[in-house]
Amino acid sequence: MNHEPSTIKRMSAEIICVGTELxxxxxxxxxxxxxxxxxxxxxxxxxxxxxxxxNIGRVQKVLEMASKRSEIIIFTGGLGPTPDDLTTxxxxxxxxxxxxxRQEVVADIALKFAKRGRKMTPSNRKQxxxxxxxxxxxxxxxxxxxxxxxxxxGLTILTFPGVPSEMERMWEETAIPxxxxxxxxxxxxxxxxxRFRGIGESALAEKVTALLELKNPTVAPYASxxxxxxxxxxxxxxxxEAIALIDPVAQKIIDRAGLDYFGSDNETLSSVVxxxxxxRGETLSVAESCTGGGLGEMLTRVxxxxxxxxxxxxxxxxxxxxxxxxxKPEDLAxxxxxxxxxxxxxxxxxxxxxxxxxxxxITGIAxxxxxxxxxxxxxxxxxxxxxxxxxxxxEELLGExxxxxxxxxxxxxxxxxxxxxxxxx
Amino acid sequence: MNHEPSTIKRMSAEIICVGTELxxxxxxxxxxxxxxxxxxxxxxxxxxxxxxxxNIGRVQKVLEMASKRSEIIIFTGGLGPTPDDLTTxxxxxxxxxxxxxRQEVVADIALKFAKRGRKMTPSNRKQxxxxxxxxxxxxxxxxxxxxxxxxxxGLTILTFPGVPSEMERMWEETAIPxxxxxxxxxxxxxxxxxRFRGIGESALAEKVTALLELKNPTVAPYASxxxxxxxxxxxxxxxxEAIALIDPVAQKIIDRAGLDYFGSDNETLSSVVxxxxxxRGETLSVAESCTGGGLGEMLTRVxxxxxxxxxxxxxxxxxxxxxxxxxKPEDLAxxxxxxxxxxxxxxxxxxxxxxxxxxxxITGIAxxxxxxxxxxxxxxxxxxxxxxxxxxxxEELLGExxxxxxxxxxxxxxxxxxxxxxxxx
Numbered sequence: 115m116n117h118e119p120s121t122i123k124r125m126s127a128e129i130i131c132v133g134t135e136l137x138x139x140x141x142x143x144x145x146x147x148x149x150x151x152x153x154x155x156x157x158x159x160x161x162x163x164x165x166x167x168x169n170i171g172r173v174q175k176v177l178e179m180a181s182k183r184s185e186i187i188i189f190t191g192g193l194g195p196t197p198d199d200l201t202t203x204x205x206x207x208x209x210x211x212x213x214x215x216r217q218e219v220v221a222d223i224a225l226k227f228a229k230r231g232r233k234m235t236p237s238n239r240k241q242x243x244x245x246x247x248x249x250x251x252x253x254x255x256x257x258x259x260x261x262x263x264x265x266x267x268g269l270t271i272l273t274f275p276g277v278p279s280e281m282e283r284m285w286e287e288t289a290i291p292x293x294x295x296x297x298x299x300x301x302x303x304x305x306x307x308x309r310f311r312g313i314g315e316s317a318l319a320e321k322v323t324a325l326l327e328l329k330n331p332t333v334a335p336y337a338s339x340x341x342x343x344x345x346x347x348x349x350x351x352x353x354x355e356a357i358a359l360i361d362p363v364a365q366k367i368i369d370r371a372g373l374d375y376f377g378s379d380n381e382t383l384s385s386v387v388x389x390x391x392x393x394r395g396e397t398l399s400v401a402e403s404c405t406g407g408g409l410g411e412m413l414t415r416v417x418x419x420x421x422x423x424x425x426x427x428x429x430x431x432x433x434x435x436x437x438x439x440x441x442k443p444e445d446l447a448x449x450x451x452x453x454x455x456x457x458x459x460x461x462x463x464x465x466x467x468x469x470x471x472x473x474x475x476i477t478g479i480a481x482x483x484x485x486x487x488x489x490x491x492x493x494x495x496x497x498x499x500x501x502x503x504x505x506x507x508x509e510e511l512l513g514e515x516x517x518x519x520x521x522x523x524x525x526x527x528x529x530x531x532x533x534x535x536x537x538x539x
Numbered sequence: 540m541n542h543e544p545s546t547i548k549r550m551s552a553e554i555i556c557v558g559t560e561l562x563x564x565x566x567x568x569x570x571x572x573x574x575x576x577x578x579x580x581x582x583x584x585x586x587x588x589x590x591x592x593x594n595i596g597r598v599q600k601v602l603e604m605a606s607k608r609s610e611i612i613i614f615t616g617g618l619g620p621t622p623d624d625l626t627t628x629x630x631x632x633x634x635x636x637x638x639x640x641r642q643e644v645v646a647d648i649a650l651k652f653a654k655r656g657r658k659m660t661p662s663n664r665k666q667x668x669x670x671x672x673x674x675x676x677x678x679x680x681x682x683x684x685x686x687x688x689x690x691x692x693g694l695t696i697l698t699f700p701g702v703p704s705e706m707e708r709m710w711e712e713t714a715i716p717x718x719x720x721x722x723x724x725x726x727x728x729x730x731x732x733x734r735f736r737g738i739g740e741s742a743l744a745e746k747v748t749a750l751l752e753l754k755n756p757t758v759a760p761y762a763s764x765x766x767x768x769x770x771x772x773x774x775x776x777x778x779x780e781a782i783a784l785i786d787p788v789a790q791k792i793i794d795r796a797g798l799d800y801f802g803s804d805n806e807t808l809s810s811v812v813x814x815x816x817x818x819r820g821e822t823l824s825v826a827e828s829c830t831g832g833g834l835g836e837m838l839t840r841v842x843x844x845x846x847x848x849x850x851x852x853x854x855x856x857x858x859x860x861x862x863x864x865x866x867k868p869e870d871l872a873x874x875x876x877x878x879x880x881x882x883x884x885x886x887x888x889x890x891x892x893x894x895x896x897x898x899x900x901i902t903g904i905a906x907x908x909x910x911x912x913x914x915x916x917x918x919x920x921x922x923x924x925x926x927x928x929x930x931x932x933x934e935e936l937l938g939e940x941x942x943x944x945x946x947x948x949x950x951x952x953x954x955x956x957x958x959x960x961x962x963x964x
Contacts, residue, residue: 235742407851481842
């Protein structure tokens, strides 16, 4: 679908990713997805993305083409200290501009090395070389700064390192304010992502069929692992106007989904469960077998989770289930470690041991080995001990064909979702 | 780094992905990674990848450029039945070739619809239109076939739908045999990834400077979060020949890196630590505060980790450190939860409680809140209790500017690396 009238010439951006490792398929290029979304949010059209290897001649060929058709060129990758990092050099050479060492960058790199107790190497000085006339695009966490440079009127080049966390922070702290100062972001695309669990993409889509035809906001469903998302996106002059367009549509979708809707945007199952626990002044502990700590890890991704999460036991070995959780040896022997009985005892055991309001447990067969005819890979039991001492267990068949990591991940998500639904009831 | 002498003109391929949804960042483009790896396996060099929206003019601009510099052009996306699917049309129009409806494709689509109990819609007939002279590239599972077409001598175009599972099957069943019949796959590119920890990219590169100049195999270092990798890639007639080229170079790099080298290819810190423990017949337990279960989760990603990993305690709240790990309340009060003293008591506590050979602990300030002048965000103590009962602690300053998730991830990796080095000593 065309998102702009093709007859009108408009400013547009273009993304160029530099790195032979990308061409070899060794790395999944997540940077372009991040940048594409960010450009959309600022209302900056972009029609082309390119990937090119670590080769000056080829980088310059792509740059030549890009400079003819786009007004903003965003580079990622190739800013490191080694000889194959040549993005800056290629750009400067293309406009026959010499590189100059920036003392503030040298000082910054030296400081970062010192802080980590390491010595700066001569090759790192290379990262301080920027074309004369370019502004430094500071990198708060890594040693490779980027640049903002206008090699000629009407063309702006921004460079970023390839490490996603560094690139993203530099984008947010410096590139967005810069682009806004240049007048971008006046017509914005603002979107809200609604998140659902326990319903399939097509079933959800059928519940909101009519809304899928809307033009502003648009409504688009996506499926991802164990979760369905619906993006509601509006074009408007301000965020406020966009939100006014989005709110009633989002509310309709949420109403029709009922309990299957769990949160929006950056909300996660962990953060939603955390908020519910905080509101009720309740606490939680976990007992994990097959997830090996993954449930606790998810819960503690939320800053401030210590307000309700006390901790737990990773009971990977049966002996730990007995010694730390009070699971009965005879039940382990008879029902087996992967059973409703053991899941319940684990949940109750951790709740009592850590004196929390809730106890949540997982025991299952993550594979690839360990499955039997009656207990296949993907069989998982969740246990939930409630504040009143009631314990329930839930059986899940996640599918023998699934990967170990997928089974572990979905198990932990399902445990969180189980607690979420109980907290809402 | 150049992977081929730039003076010699060689056949090469290029990938063009068509889809506005890619430019909007709604989809992570995993097709390019798949195709990039597959091309490397066949020994087909490729230097450029492009993404372009659903717009005939822009698709043709990218095609024009690609047809000048590459001999094989691979398209993905834009083969569907809706008006914005226009890849085939754009290609045919570029070479002023008319489209003809292929009866065998119409029949195939009708059959697929019938099998699913649906009726073929008129718009699906569009998918049967291919340029006169093009061969059908059959799609066994979906309704959109691709094509293999030589619009002029020395240039081959292959088109695939954007759905990864359909594209991959078409690639394997038809494209690979076709490319092999054209003489590709006789020379392959085989690579090994060496993994390092505790040394920076530039420091490692300086240790192996001379090797970075090699032509076959090539040696290229990459930095990623908390890890440096070096790819050693060789071109040869067979995998065996490639390995013979790679082995001595890889060994040199490994020798120079010493203990900082931890594994190759799919080996992880967890799998390496696991192998070392298994060899020694020893067991491990963990006590985690700020990582909240992340260390256990990492260890149990390895299938079969139950052979050495017993479990652990997530001691997020101080009370859990006291009740389950035997940390002394007075030490918690005086030294604080984030201290060498507490890290040691946690490690020894879990080792004794679970009766394992080793006990490994983490306590730190992951942020964003909770830091003070003397104990900033990023301060982490690791504790390691050895089989002989000796306990050591290690202080780490991971940097206040880092994200919570980064600090937690690096802490867990550092703990594993600490144990790895002890096991190797």
